Amino acid sequence: MSTGQTSADQFEQLAMPLFDSLYNFAHWLTCNREEAEELVQETYLKALKGFSGFQQGTNFRAWIFRILRNTFLTSRSGLKAMQTVSFDVADEETAAAAVNEETPESILLGRASQEAIQAALEQLPVIFREVVLLCDVEDMSYDEISQTIGIPVGTVMSRLHRARRSLRQLLQEKVHGAAND
Amino acid sequence: MTEDTWRSKVERYIDAELSPQEMRAMSEHLRDCASCASDALQQLQLKRAIKIVGQCYAPAPEFRRGTHDQMRPQTRSTWFWKPAFALATVVVILAAVWFTYSSKRGRSQQLLTELVDIHVADLAASTPVEVASSDRHTVKPWFQGKVPFTFDLPELANSPFILVGGRLAYLNHEPGTQLIYNIRSHHISVFIFRDTPELASSFASKDARTDVLKFYFESWSAHGLRYFVLGDANPTDIQQLAGLLKQAGNS
Numbered sequence: 001m002s003t004g005q006t007s008a009d010q011f012e013q014l015a016m017p018l019f020d021s022l023y024n025f026a027h028w029l030t031c032n033r034e035e036a037e038e039l040v041q042e043t044y045l046k047a048l049k050g051f052s053g054f055q056q057g058t059n060f061r062a063w064i065f066r067i068l069r070n071t072f073l074t075s076r077s078g079l080k081a082m083q084t085v086s087f088d089v090a091d092e093e094t095a096a097a098a099v100n101e102e103t104p105e106s107i108l109l110g111r112a113s114q115e116a117i118q119a120a121l122e123q124l125p126v127i128f129r130e131v132v133l134l135c136d137v138e139d140m141s142y143d144e145i146s147q148t149i150g151i152p153v154g155t156v157m158s159r160l161h162r163a164r165r166s167l168r169q170l171l172q173e174k175v176h177g178a179a180n181d
Numbered sequence: 182m183t184e185d186t187w188r189s190k191v192e193r194y195i196d197a198e199l200s201p202q203e204m205r206a207m208s209e210h211l212r213d214c215a216s217c218a219s220d221a222l223q224q225l226q227l228k229r230a231i232k233i234v235g236q237c238y239a240p241a242p243e244f245r246r247g248t249h250d251q252m253r254p255q256t257r258s259t260w261f262w263k264p265a266f267a268l269a270t271v272v273v274i275l276a277a278v279w280f281t282y283s284s285k286r287g288r289s290q291q292l293l294t295e296l297v298d299i300h301v302a303d304l305a306a307s308t309p310v311e312v313a314s315s316d317r318h319t320v321k322p323w324f325q326g327k328v329p330f331t332f333d334l335p336e337l338a339n340s341p342f343i344l345v346g347g348r349l350a351y352l353n354h355e356p357g358t359q360l361i362y363n364i365r366s367h368h369i370s371v372f373i374f375r376d377t378p379e380l381a382s383s384f385a386s387k388d389a390r391t392d393v394l395k396f397y398f399e400s401w402s403a404h405g406l407r408y409f410v411l412g413d414a415n416p417t418d419i420q421q422l423a424g425l426l427k428q429a430g431n432s
Contacts, residue, residue, distance in 0.1 A: 012252055019245055027238035037244050044248055046351065049298060052291070053353050074311070074327065074349050117234045135196060136228050137235035142198050161192060164227065 011051045014060045015044065021138055022068055028133050029072045029081075029126060039075070043068040062140070062147040069130065069148060081126040120170035128163035135160055182210075187217050195224045289383035292352065296409055297396055299350055299359065300370040310346030310361055320347045320360065328356050330406060332373050335429035341365070342422055353379065362422060369412030369422055376407040399423040403430050 022043060027036040047064050054063055072078040121129060134140045134148060142160075146153045187210055193199050194207045211218045303309045312323035317334035325331075327349055337344060343363040350359035350372055357374035374380065384400050384407070397419045398411045408430075410423045 008252060012249075015252075016249065019248070020239060023240040023244075024236060024238045028235070036238070037240070040240070040244075041248055041251070044252065045302070048252055049295065050351065050354060114230075114234050117230055118237065121231070121234065132231060133235050136231040142196070157193070160196075164192075164224075167227070167231075 007051060008048070011048055015047060015064060018061060018064060022064065025065065025130075025133060025138070026068060026072070028121070028129060029069075030075075030077055031122060032077075035075075035077060039068060039072055042071050046071065059144060059147060061138075062144045065134070065138075065148045066150070078126075116171060116174045117167075120167050120174065123170055124163060124166055128159060128166060131156060131159045132163045132167070184214075184216070187214065188220060191217060191221050191224060195221060195228055292380070292383055293398060293409075293411075295352060296370070296372055296398075296411060299372075300368075300396070300411055303348065303359065303370075304361075304368055309348070311348040313346040315344045317344060320344060323347065324349075324358055328358055328373075330373075330375055332358065332406060333429040334360070335425035337425070340421070340425060341418075342369075342425070353377070364414055364418050364422075367412055367414035367418070369410060369414055369419065371422070371426060372409040372411075374407050376402045376405055380407045401427065403427065406430075 019040075023036060023040050026039040026043075027033065030036045030039060043064065047067050050067070054060065073082060121132070124132070130149065131145060134145045135142075140148065142153045142156045145156045145160075149156070151159070187207070190199060190203065190207060194204065197204070199207060211221055312320055314320050317336070321332070321334055324347065334344070341364050345361040345363050345368070347358055347360045350357050352372070352374050355374055355377065357372055360371040360373075362369045362371065381402065384402070396411055396413055397416045398409060399419050400407065400409045401423070402408070408423070408426060410419050410426065412419060
């Protein structure tokens with residue numbers, strides 16, 4: 001077996017188990033099936049091509065998620081998504097310290113359907129949506145998220161806090177809106 | 182520890198991001214503090230709800246198979262591939278085989294192979310460029326904020342070359358530019374990256390020229406940038422375009 005085949009096999013062993021997770025994440029970023037498929041396909045091609053540069057023993061999951069995210073950011077929809085949040089990002093550090101006084105989740109989640117939670121997640125700006133998904137769906141540690149997104153751990157924490165706070169507010173609005181209908 | 186301090190740690194406790202000692206201390210605190218326990222429970226419920234809802238998108242089985250096949254082109258069927266992509270793959274495999282058995286295999290050749298891969302694969306793609314324009318004043322600004330350097334493009338009014346457009350390229354995970362030029366139906370890629378120590382040592386001579394599988398390369402370094410010009414046009418055309426770029430870079 002040639003070195004190339006070994007490397008391709010190794011890549012396949014590491015990358016294919018992450019296929020569902022990468023596709024799910026891509027769909028949440030793009031909000032579109034076709035774009036998600038293109039994004040995943042391009043990610044796998046880029047990752048395979050650059051696999052020789054991957055340092056063995058380091059975090060492969062963070063590495064390939066980072067490739068997917070960078071590929072999304074340089075796409076047309078990614079650039080558009082990032083442009084829409086520039087104002088929100090500016091004060092994210094200060095916002096993290098804000099006190100939240102929302103309806104308790106036990107009441108909120110009891111009233112909110114899965115569709116409402118999905119809609120609220122979709123409404124989150126992409127920079128907040130991605131940290132919530134990486135943390136709560138992919139079970140990534142703050143350090144892994146930091147590696148994936150390329151931001152300091154402190155910013156991961158503040159962004160995560162703000163994302164969850166926004167989610168609670170969005171759910172609250174949906175629950176109250178439904179009650180008033 | 183004050184109530185506020187405990188409360189500020191609840192989110193990290195739910196995410197299992199506290200140290201083992203802090204996790205134990207928080208667990209004990211939650212047994213005694215109804216307020217923090219309620220807060221932790223609420224946050225945990227939200228986290229669980231997101232976990233369930235957040236896994237709602239699954240790839241189609243045929244898409245999974247297609248992507249899997251792309252990673253194993255030599256042993257799997259190619260029904261999923263577009264003809265142009267299949268052609269590109271054959272060229273890439275030939276380039277890879279050629280390098281595998283070459284006695285002169287080195288890092289510089291690996292890098293050049295990567296660039297050939299990018300060149301061939303991108304030309305076979307349905308959208309070979311991300312910014313399509315023959316105007317250098319449109320193409321150059323498109324890269325602002327996308328690559329960590331700036332560069333100059335030559336005026337082509339009195340030359341046979343036509344600028345087709347550009348796209349982002351990655352070499353050793355470093356972002357760079359890929360500019361595509363046309364000359365008599367031939368495509369030439371111009372890659373520009375930051376000249377890292379690895380690139381500098383791989384292409385030690387001031388001007389590196391070579392050809393692989395009829396792809397002709399020219400590479401040089403200027404002002405901290407590493408340039409690669411490659412394509413299937415004749416060597417004179419490659420050299421002429423390289424000359425124009427060098428002139429623009431020094432102007």
